[in-house]
Amino acid sequence: GEDVEQSLFLSVREGDSSVINCTYTDSSSTYLYWYKQEPGAGLQLLTYIFSNMDMKQDQRLTVLLNKKDKHLSLRIADTQTGDSAIYFCAERGYNQGGKLIFGQGTELSVKP
Amino acid sequence: KAGVTQTPRYLIKTRGQQVTLSCSPISGHRSVSWYQQTPGQGLQFLFEYFSETQRNKGNFPGRFSGRQFSNSRSEMNVSTLELGDSALYLCASSFGEGASNEQFFGPGTRLTVL
Numbered sequence: 433g434e435d436v437e438q439s440l441f442l443s444v445r446e447g448d449s450s451v452i453n454c455t456y457t458d459s460s461s462t463y464l465y466w467y468k469q470e471p472g473a474g475l476q477l478l479t480y481i482f483s484n485m486d487m488k489q490d491q492r493l494t495v496l497l498n499k500k501d502k503h504l505s506l507r508i509a510d511t512q513t514g515d516s517a518i519y520f521c522a523e524r525g526y527n528q529g530g531k532l533i534f535g536q537g538t539e540l541s542v543k544p
Numbered sequence: 545k546a547g548v549t550q551t552p553r554y555l556i557k558t559r560g561q562q563v564t565l566s567c568s569p570i571s572g573h574r575s576v577s578w579y580q581q582t583p584g585q586g587l588q589f590l591f592e593y594f595s596e597t598q599r600n601k602g603n604f605p606g607r608f609s610g611r612q613f614s615n616s617r618s619e620m621n622v623s624t625l626e627l628g629d630s631a632l633y634l635c636a637s638s639f640g641e642g643a644s645n646e647q648f649f650g651p652g653t654r655l656t657v658l
Contacts, residue, residue: 463644474548474634475649520587529600529641530577534587 434458438521438535445543450508452538454521457502461523464497465532466506469518478506478519508540516542546571548637548650556656562623565653569616569637575599576618577647578610581632590633593618594641622655630657 435457444450456464462483467475481488481495481504488495494507508515521535549568557563569576577600578590589602593612610620616637622629632652638645 467649474651475636477646477648480646522587529594530575530592530636530638530645530647531589531600531602532577532579532587532647533589534579536586 434523434525434533436521436523436533436535438519438538440536441539441541443541443543444511446511446513448511450511450515450540450542452506452508452519452521452540454504454506454535455502456504456521456523456533458523458525458533459502460526461502462526463524464495464504465522465524466493466495467520467522467534469520469537471517475520511540511542513542513544516540548635548648550633550635550650550653552653553651554654554656556658557625558658559625559627561625562621563625563655564619564621565633565635565655567618567620567635567637567650569618569635570648573637573639573648574616575638575641575645576612576616577636577638578618578620579634579636580604581634581652582628582630587634590620592641599641625657627657629655631655 465480466478492509496505518537522532575594577592592600612618634652636647636649
């Protein structure tokens with residue numbers, strides 16, 4: 433069945449790069465997403481990548497997709513304390529409409 | 545442009561009661577999806593509506609139901625509440641229903657069942 437896995441915690445120093453990893457099982461995934469959730473808030477869409485792409489860059493964010501290994505990563509350059517949040521990887525399968533399958537979320541802690 | 549709004553933001557109910565949550569999508573968006581977020585199960589898909597029709601349904605019991613109105617606003621209802629229904633319920637809207645349509649989430653309704 434569909435499954436998305438993420439490591440639960442990541443701690444970095446301010447100014448360093450953060451890399452959050454995600455693996456998924458559904459080979460029919462069409463779009464893969466990264467969402468950010470701050471305490472008490474909903475989910476904020478950060479970026480997404482179509483399954484036929486290898487990389488997408490958006491300001492400080494770089495998404496890498498290895499479709500063969502079903503591995504997705506989100507790199508945040510020059511991480512700031514305001515980046516502290518939970519980051520969710522999500523995938524949308526072929527012909528699944530609006531249904532997103534989410535990972536457990538990675539809690540990013542940025543220390544000054 | 546206003547974002548997705550959900551009402552109420554917080555709700556406390558007791559076991560056995562029923563509850564109705566409301567979601568107003570971004571203006572012009574016609575697709576609304578609902579998710580349940582709990583510490584144990586994470587984010588799980590409940591259902592998706594497009595043009596007043598349920599398009600997709602997650603693996604939840606029949607106590608969970610929803611509907612969508614002609615103005616795209618959506619409601620979800622949970623009957624005979626159980627303690628395990630305590631969760632953050634998130635609504636997301638998108639312009640269309642296809643995979644290329646980005647979903648934008650509201651702030652959620654925090655439901656506590658006592």
